[in-house]
Amino acid sequence: MKHRITLITELESEMHKQGYSLSHFSKVSGINRGILSATLNGNPPKLMSITQLDTMVKALGKPESWLYELFIEQCFSEENKANWRRVRALLLRCIELNRDDLIGDILNLLMEDPIHVAHVFNLAEELVEQNQAIVAMPFYECVIENERNYHSERLAISHYRLFRARISPIIENNLRLAMVFHPFRNRLPDHFRLEALLELANIYYTVQDWNMVIACSDELNILSNIIYKQDCKRRKKKIAVSTPSFTRPLVTYYAQSHLMKFVALEHMEKYDEARPYLKEFSDLSWFEGLDDLGKEHVEKFKIYALFNELNLELLTGHTDKLVDYFELLKTHPGEALPSLLIISKAANKYDMKIDHILTYFDDIIYPNDILDYIHQARFLxxxxxxxxxxxxxxxxxxxxxALYQCNRNVYDEKLEKILLALETSVEKYNRGRIMDCLELFKKLREMPREHKD
Structure with missing residues (x-):
């Protein structure tokens, strides 16, 4: 009662200062006089909603969220058991006003009763559905901190939501996120688990943990196969097949499971083991239930298979394939990044000359800002x-x-340009690679410098 009276006292005091009678304030605010009287003068006073408080605050000319702290105290006073419907409206209003401080206070008070963990989780999911994933993060954090059942699905989903939302260009940070999330992946619903496994494989790719890439790819393959077989059975029985909001077509997850495993084996130089996986994504026209987007992805994987087949040829010493590779790359410049990596590796391994290719793709290799370029290129x-x-x-x-230029044994402007790009990108996005570069820098110190007259 004390908190309710304190809130009402503040409102009445301000009304008195501004010379409002109950009737006059009812007209100005638009609040029914009877409701206003019951709220301010009732015994006990009628509980106030956040909408009603906002209306009164606006009529008094006070800033938005004025007296919210007192309203929160009223919501969680000893004589009032927290009413979720009322608190939910308050939380949504705090979101609108960017009052993150108050949201934290409210969530802490709510968690005194474990029943509200489910309410908080459901609200977070609603926010995600409304494309407010970032706003929902404190709610998922609250669930993670207070969920008592370690094996619950909502705990796994909360970890998944945080994991996805916090992935950034900083590769080391992403690895830490993956390590925290990884144990929860198998407790997710299938449609989330598909995306989670693909994202995990991508992160392990960026840190060159090929064994983990293979492990995630295998899990992704098993899961996508299970879902596909279930869908096929339903079609045969003429049961409607519902795909529960997959982020991508099912065929994409299936194809990616083979592509990522192929790539990992390729980087491990297990070329004979890698080769059979090319066939698994080179022609997926047999895949049932393809919609237009699925068919589009099938065509793209045909292209990826062509590139990856040439990757194997180059990496196994068939340097004559470089001409074909260059021509294919000209028609698919969107594949420049992965292709240039393989071409440069093969050039270093087999002493190939690739200066003409590097010159052709100079703008892609050295954009003004690699992050901006990647953002733009994603849409292509x-x-x-x-x-x-x-x-x-x-x-x-x-x-x-840098190795390619080193092999020419001349420290020139080209090498300086490459080293600056390497240093900048490692410093900004993946400091974990600094140690990998030490051997390269040692080799550079031993090189003769090109002198200009």
Whole structure:
């Protein structure tokens, strides 16, 4: 009662200062006189809603969220058990006003009763559905901190939401996120788990943890196969097949599971093991239930298979394939980043000359800002290629190009340009690669410098 009276006292005091009678304030605010009287003078006073408080505050000319602290105290006073409907409206209003401080206070008070964990989770999910994922993050954090059942689905989903929302261009940070989330992946609903496994594989790719890429790819393959077989059975029985909000077509997850495993084996130089996986994504026209987007992705994977087949040819010493590769790359410049990485690696391995290719793609290799370029290029390519992978490829390309220039044994302007790009990208996005560069820098110190007259 004390908190309710305190809130009412503040309102009545301000009304008195401004010379309002109950009737006059009712007209100015638009609040029914009877409701206003019951709220201010009732015994006990009628509970006030946040909408009613906002209306009164506006009529009094006070700033938005004035007296919210007292309203919160009233909501959680000893004589009032927190009413979720009332608190929910308050939380939504605090979101509108960007009052993150108050949201934290409210969530802490709510968690005194564990029953509200489910309410907070459901509100967070509603916010995500309304494209307010960032706003929902404190609510998921609250669930993670207060969920008592470690094996609950909502705990896993909360970890998943935080994991996805916090992925950034900073590769080391992403690895930490992956390590926290990884144990919860198998408790997710299938449609979330598909995306989670793909994202985990991508992150492990950026840190070159090929064994983990393979592990996630295998899990993704098993899961996508299970879902596909279930869908096929439903079609045969003429039961409607519902795909529960997959982020991408099911065929994409299936194809990516093979592509990512192929790429991991390729980087591990297990070329004979990698080769069979090319067939698994080179022609997916047999995949049932393809919609227009699925068919579009099937065509893209045909292109990826062509590139990756040439990757194997180059990396296994068939340097004559470089001409074909260059021509294919000209027609698909969106594949420049992964292709230039392989071409430069093969050039270093087999002493190939690739200066003409580097000159042709100079603008792509050295954009003014690699992050801006990757953001723009994403819209030119398929939508599941992500920012951290693009950054990782740039770092690896610069490293390989530095080796390429080193092999010419001349420290010139080209090498300085490459080293500056390498240093900048490692410093900004993946400081974990600094140690990898030490051997390169040691080699550079031993090189003769090109002198200008």
């Amino acid at each position: 390519r398929d939508h599941y290629k992500n920012i951290p992978i693009g950054i990782s490829r740039y770092i690896n390309i610069y490293y390989q190009l």
